[in-house]
Amino acid sequence: MSALAYLDHNATSPLRPAAFDAVVEALRAGGNPSSVHGAGRKARAIVDRARREVASLVGARTTETLFTSGGTEANNLALSGAGRRRVLVSAVEHDSVRRALPQAEILPVDGDGVLDLAALERALGASAEPALVSVMLANNETGVLQPIADVVRLARAAGALVHCDAVQGVGKVPVDLHGLGVDYLSLSAHKLGGPAGVGALVVRTGAPLQPDRRGGGQESNRRAGTENVSGIAGFGAAAAQAGCGLDVTALRDRLEFALVQIAADAKVFGAKAPRIGNTTCISMPGVPAETQVMAFDLAGVCISAGAACSSGKVQRSPVLEAMGVPAVEAGCATRISLGWSSEAADIERLIAAWQGLYIRVRQSDISHTDFRVRAA
């Protein structure tokens, strides 16, 4: 990580060395886990072992853990597979939850991005039809943690099922399926130092799940398709080390402190809410996010203007919008996310680049900035 400072772990985290080894070993081993001969059994053993590792990461049983092609598929599968027609999702969910079902009702969040529990309670009480509630553990853009225990309590009282997209939270805060009391938990390998292309849906024993794709009966008939053995192996290895090297809160806090020192009007979104320790969503007032990421890229610092999905096109973050952040302010927000490979030097590099850009823009475009300030 010396050449560039990679601070976009919420988009994807580099593969942990142990996961790399597991992936390569599995790729070399070959074999189809469904075959009964030795090569097949070897592949099956790799999958079984990884399943134990992933299950134990979230306090689940292996029979409760099924592998998918990633967090997106896991989220889609939970929302459609629960079989509830009435679905309530928070306004800050990832697109793979928010857009999974057309009929989903959107629950508001407060100014810090925390779910409005009173609104949830009202929505649950508004209809006798049992619902599925989907609330993420930690937000991918702001890192804000949601009050899952409260969500579960309210949902249970109303006979609702609960899905929690834990893709960004797991590894950063302790997650226990049965302790949380949720019915479904989505996980993604590449957000915790495993390979992309693999994730898991953890389904509490007894929770309903209708399969989506049909075929060869893999994953106990819940998810057809030859297992991504190497991906699963890497996922297992990454899960076994999920928390290692993620004590980055001090680095993140140092970063936020420094940036606010440079620009007193910089705003950290969700700062008053409990957050995972690796993420900061911060605005550099007056400087469009696109300008910032390009300038930082030139300075060898990789961050993001929002979620890394398909678009590439600049669009307003639905997360910040849901938090009531004005468009002009949201347009200047970037996401900085640390991970297992982050070092203090990365942070210093970003701070320097941030300061350089901020000063440059202020000096060259002072009138514009003044105008903007006056207009606001």
Add this chain to the structure above:
Amino acid sequence: MTAITQIRRNDQPIYLDYQATTPMDPRVLEAMMPYFTHKFGNSGSRSHAYGWEAEEGTEKARAQVAKLIGADEKEVIFTSGATESNNLAIRGVAEFYKDRKNHIITTVTEHKCVLDTCRHLEQQGFEVTYLPVRQDGLLDLDVLRAAITDKTVLVSVMAVNNEIGVIQPLAEIGRICRERKVFFHTDAAQAAGKIPLDVEALNIDLMSISGHKIYGPKGIGALYVRRKPRVRLVPMIVGGGQERGFRSGTLPTPLCVGLGEAAEICMKEMDDEAKRLKKLQERMLNGLRAKLTDIVVNGDLEHRIPGNLNISFAYVEGESLMMGIKNLAVSSGSACTSASLEPSYVLRALGVEEEMAHTSLRIGLGRFTTEHEVDTAVDELVRHVNKLREMSPLWEMAQEGIDIKSIEWAAH
């Protein structure tokens, strides 16, 4: 033919199950490596070099896959594998056009994921026609023509069967579908990279491809979706809108790169490899026929990929034979269902009697199979078939001239 060093260790069984999965080509693994390590970015990240580098990797791979099947790279979307591709193609088309057309045609010998998807659609109110195949495993084109109606939206016929390796008459099926303005989907998991496929020449509208059947990694596949005339799909996985909205989810860059590299190698070496495998297939069959009587090849031998043999060894139960030939990794039935005890539905669809279906083995030959391995396999098979026939009451009866069918068996 590039010289490939033997990748099998001496203590490992000889791998003859290339239709279940193929070993990775070391060149594929090599191409993937950088994308696991320093080029680890998310191809959806547009704000920094890591993202661009990853995107370069996935886009090169997309072009490599497109080239293999004569498609435009914009027509190729990555999926998690052929099962997903098949599900997406069939369901996606059915659901998109359901207001106008609601009839789907497929065959009884398709892969389970196609059949199960069709059964699911039937429950949703779609009409599905499951066409029979002839005794040689091939689709009768007149039967297909007769099945198409005004309501038919899609014909889904696999290119190459996973159990018996027969190649369906794709060009003729494509022509019929185009004439009747019906979309043609083909599950090419077993065909891509093994036989020449050109989506233009064959009039294919949708094609499923698997990474791990072409010496690439598991967990990756592709779906070809024609743009002219345009085929539209309802996506199965929604979210970030990757893959032109057809398939959301972060692309697994190393796996995409692996699929691309695997496709390119297949394209370059297809002709030589097919010739080499044809010789091995003949060597295997001739070797067995020279030393064993009462063996039957299931499915047409001529219209067949050279890497497959499916043989019934009469009077010897397949599972016991598999247990004996410990040094050979083969399959009885397809890998997805071989843990179950039912005889193969594909063989039954060919009209193979159940007692013969129970005696069948699928032998898959591939890129790393050697003459020596074939000879060893023949010896081992002959030895165990003879041993098991010695202890088979059915063999004994056959030698005594008793017709097994004349006996009233109590089915249990």
Add this chain to the structure above:
Amino acid sequence: MAYSEKLIDHYENPRNIGSFDKTAEDVGTGLVGAPACGDVMKLQIKVGADGLIEDAKFKTFGCGSAIASSSLVTEWVKGKTIDEAETIKNTDIARHLALPPVKIHCSVLAEDAIKAAIADYRAKVTRKAE
């Protein structure tokens, strides 16, 4: 699927393969199963003048578990009276060979085979007496 050592031993070194003359008066033959189901067992007992089973032979078309089950029972019945042999239960066979659940039917078939062989022998004795 992992098989027990005993099962593998019986599969690899099956005891008492072969056939007796099925028309012989002291031989009882049981033929059970069906080719279409993938299992056929032929089990024969030769009963001595003292009423003890002095020899047994089998031939089986079926999976490794079926072969092992039939091989095992030919060992077990030898030296027993036919009444004693008749008490052999499929559960004893399954337990001895540690058959996996999907293979329990093989032990059932082996029990059926002994019973059929004994019934055949008894029928011959009755016919002879008549």
